[in-house]
Amino acid sequence: MSDEAKRGVVLRDEGSSVIVDLDGEEVACVIRKTLRRKSGRRRKPVAVGDRVTVEFSGDGAAVTAVEERRSQLSRPDPSDPRKEQILVANLDEVIVVTSAKSPDLVPGLIDRFLVAAESRELDVAIAINKVDLDPDREFDTVAQVYRDLGYTVLETSAEDGTGIEELRAFLREHTTSLLGHSGVGKSSLLNALDPSLKLRTGEVHDGTGKGMHTTTTVSLLRLPWGGYLVDTPGIRAFGLWNMLPEDVGYWFREMRERMPDCRFKNCLHDNEPGCAVKAAVEAGEIQRWRYESFLRIVEGLREETPEY
Ligand code: GDP
Ligand code: ZN
DSSP states (O other): OOTTEEEEEEEEEOSSOEEEEETTEEEEEEEOHHHHHHTTTSSOSOOTTOEEEEEEETTEEEEEEEOOOSOEEEEEETTEEEEEEEEEESOOEEEEEEESTTTTOOTTTTHHHHHHHHTTTOEEEEEEEOGGGOTTOTTHHHHHHHHHTTOEEEEOOTTTOTTHHHHHHHHTTSEEEEEOOTTSSHHHHHHHHOTTOOOOOSEEEOSSSSOEEEOOOOEEEEOTTSOEEEEOSOGGGGOOTTOOGGGGGGGSHHHHTTGGGSSSTTOOSSSOTTOHHHHHHHTTSSOHHHHHHHHHHHHHHHHOOOOO
């Protein structure tokens, strides 16, 4: 590395250049041609989240090297499904955000996000927001189910500040994505964490006049206290596009440990005789709503015929 070289993190992709965070400064960089040639079947050699080396010369700043990725969240490239599009590299963890009230906490609604995150080997926690609206702690029953399964469950309120310090500590030095349905308070939480962070909304005009579509661009926000947040355009980016229906049960922790006891190795835990998972549901050892959300996810995967 020459004196002129610095290391940084790619925050955004702006087409002909990428925006790199160099110690808190956002610098637009071109991508060195030698990197482009090596990129193989991927369209771009540099992805949002990449740790990169930036060199400065008379022409400006250029990305000259990319560190090996610890993880990558990808999907088929919309313009050429044979290619892989990396949405974000080096993501560490996901926080699934839900609300105690308004909208009501619906058990099972977050299971899809948990499966998506865990199947990608990301750390995952759950945040129950708007606890100020539920002074009787009706959310406790559901929270306890997830705690018993080993998940961290944070209780937050963007309104009165409950749990915000804990959330901030959780985000520190990590690259995190907040996932959750609209209206649960994701942008309000960011605002409570630091008013300079503003979560974008997913809907943008695509310029064709045909109205709105959900952008596929992901960008990173630098947290002033260390770490990055993924500014996710939409939860679709965290779909289950490459998951086989028969693998879903593996990502339900309480099902995984019982699956070896099913009579059939390829048991789908639906109508098969001798299914240890169903037996545990009947015995009240597995929450029925968790089992039902498993069935819904499997059903959804069967209906979604991939286009590639
Ligand atoms: P997002 O779609 O997940 O980003 O949700 P928003 O941050 O836009 O919040 C949706 C609505 O819930 C807004 O009217 C917020 O003011 C409100 N809200 C967000 N967090 C809380 C909270 O902790 N307590 C209460 N009472 N309202 C909240
Ligand atoms: Zn079974």
